[in-house]
Amino acid sequence: WGAAWLWGNKEDLDQDQEGWKLLLDPSSPPTKTLNGTEPNYHSLPTAHMDEQALLSSILAKRARNIIDVLAADSQGMKQHEYMDQARQYSTLLAFLNSSLTHWKKLPPLPSLPNQTHQVLASDLVPFADLQQDNFWRSLPCSCLPFP
Template sequence: MGCCFSSHQDSQKKPLIPDPNLNGVPGDDSEQNADSPPSNHRDEQALLTTILQQTALNIIDVSAVVSQGLEQREYMDRSRQYSTKLGVWSSTLSQKKPVPLPSLTGQPHQVLAADLVPCSDVQQVSKIAAYAYSAVSQIKVDSKEELVVQFAIP
């Protein structure tokens, strides 16, 4: 099986987006002028290129892996191993007792004899539930692009 993480272990993890104040000079907003946006655009473009290159290095292209066919004997051995493991798991699960439902109180008669919940509290909970239902029902997902995309590695 493959791993989606890099096999290359660094002694120190590098952040995906480097700190702009890494050179020790804090950014001063007062020094920005009309010429700054193109410079910032180039910096952002260089940063984006760096992120894309780093991502391309860390991606394992599983579609490029040549699948190896299993021999009939190897296939049968694996099938037997999986069946054995499944049998062991099913027998251990069937031997376990079902867990009883938790008891919220040891004296339910006292809870039932207690005063009722005030009507204002019930109305407040109902109002909050209606707001939550309204908010959840208004959530819409707009698909902008395909979830699986092809990466072109230069």
């Protein structure tokens, strides 16, 4: 509007503003934001875009955490290798279950051998719990001297 003020008189400016008011859609957001600056409508996300972005992020998170059961078979895992991994997983679950129950009363994590479908379909472990677990696991490593 500053350029219009320089080129015309006040009456021309008032008429221009009235014309612009008629062109504005009454259902559109107001032309001034709370701090008095002009909004940038191209950068305002719509509800659909927000929902789409949220769904995409959820899908990306789930895709990163999918366990490909067929990949183990395609790599030619032998029966004893599979059983060793299942045993390691069960040991880890037992450790986590015992350490988690000291500071939080959580339901025990499902075990792999008898509840495979529940392990694959269960909710992910919260990130805060993983961070705390990593913190406690890193303490003994920080005490070891480096060669």
